[in-house]
Amino acid sequence: MSALIIFGLLLALMLTGMPISIALGLTVLTFLFTMTDVPIQAVALKLFSGIENFEIMAIPFFILAGNFLTHGGVARRMIAFASSLIGHWAGGLGLAGVLACALFAAVSGSSPATVVAIGSILMPAMVKAGFPPRFGAGVITTSGALGILIPPSIVMVLYSISTNASVGALFMAGVVPGLMLATLLGLTTWWRAWRGKYPRQPRATWAQRGRAMRESIWGLMLIIIVLGGIYSGIFTPTEAAAMSAVYAFIIAVFVYKDLKLSDVPRVLLASANMSAMLLYIITNAVLFSFLMTSEHIPQSMAQWLLGAGLGPIAFLLLVNVLLLVAGNVMEPSSIVLILAPILFPVAMHLGIDPIHFGIIMVVNMEVGMCHPPVGLNLYVASGIAKMGITELTVAVWPWLLTMLVFLGLVTYIPAISLAFPRWLGMVH
């Protein structure tokens, strides 16, 4: 009963268009004031202690690092490197775009940031090289989604906050699915380009490739610093995020010199703005899940679903449908923070691995970012490509279809996510 009231209230408030964080907070306050006698002091303490956790602090650091990388010329050199490697194949710059997105995703934790970083350079370049605008927009919008699957990933940090899963193991579990999805998107690009006879780049010589690699090596090293550092235990994920922020600042300002020192305060402010928004949602989502737990909602939901004779296969199908529907109206961080605490206990009862479940959620979020009405990648890409959302929706479908097939594979073949972290000894 209380579950119905809580979700009804939350849904009603959210549909008025108020910020999701405010809707979550007001739901909790209304319910606590009118229906329970939970001391208000406990709520006030939760408001603070909700984010009093060092793991969460990886988020502002990754956002800051991402902003330095986006505006500091790292993306530009990665594109040049990628196009020198595979630009002469069918699809040329498009394939290079997929590879550049995958490389940039390995240093950045956000999908829209990847779309901005790669798309703002590559989309105009592709149009200039003679590709139909739709093709470029479709490639970058969907490949940008790799940002949250290939580690580091802000969405994975959020999942681990909600479920206490290990961030390090999640990051490692994202490597193989990330490479696989990049390959599949690349194949789709190649096939479309080959059929459409789109332009290719002239083949680069090995000397040119070497030069492009030397140019981009500063950005590429960050992959080793973050992943190697976390895996070898030199850093915790949060420390790795802070190190990559400082490293990205140094290469943007002193090595590549694409960012002036006087631009740094603006980058700091923009990063603080984005981080504070996410931390504010987290605070209120923690409050919300405190309410859920005190009303025993996840447990009763788990019992109800299990009582209905739901097996793992049907449950995972249900989860995918639910997350895809939620992806229609909400952005990923809110979905993960609200739904992970509810779905997670059921998944545990059914014997689904917490890391595998996390990867399923992340891939769902990726799909959600690429289709209307609220796909954030679509909006970012439409801003860059100066293309309407409707046209862009048509443009992304071949890649979106590929992503849905991939989602099916990841959902029902746990080994894709788990084999690599298991081999590293991070998952049992």
Next chain:
Amino acid sequence: MSALSLFNRVLDRLEETLIAILMAAATLLIFVAVVHRYVAGMAIPGLQDWLLSLHFSWAQELCIYLFVWMAKFGAAYGVRTGIHVGVDVLVNRLSPERQKPVILFGLLAGALFTGIVAAMGANFVWHVSHTAQTSPDLEVPMWWVYLAIPLGSSLMCYRFLQVAWRFNRDGELPHHDPGEVEGLDEPMDLPAGVDNIHPIAAGRGAR
């Protein structure tokens, strides 16, 4: 009115400076703490003893507090920049006349919530300030730390009212462009990097 607009301008400036500095400070702090941990492990005569005498065990705690303050004031700044997103599928379908009361309701609900939190937080801080609670590593009084809730939330409440007031007057809402950093120009033309690799112009229809 000019006194109010001067006050607003000073407040805007303070808010921006504070959150940018907190962001930078937290990053530098963790960077220094990590570097210290590794350099202190190396056997460099003289330097090592000095490094070992420094302790950074409080770094994590301080970093959390810096970010909590950044988050509370940054959330207020976020209201002004329109970064707090909601579910707007339904609202967008309404006619402009019907949209207005719904959007105003959302903004006032934001003001209400942050107002309540500010009051609760103030009450909470008042109680804690009468105890001897200190933080585990830094040993500063806890109420200093908790002060971020009433201060940040009051400011956020003020921002919601400000945005609602302006929306009611001009019908304009702050809008955040995701992924863009204000004031930085995006290199929209073909960058030098792509061209340098392939000096010959991209061939059309290579087949």
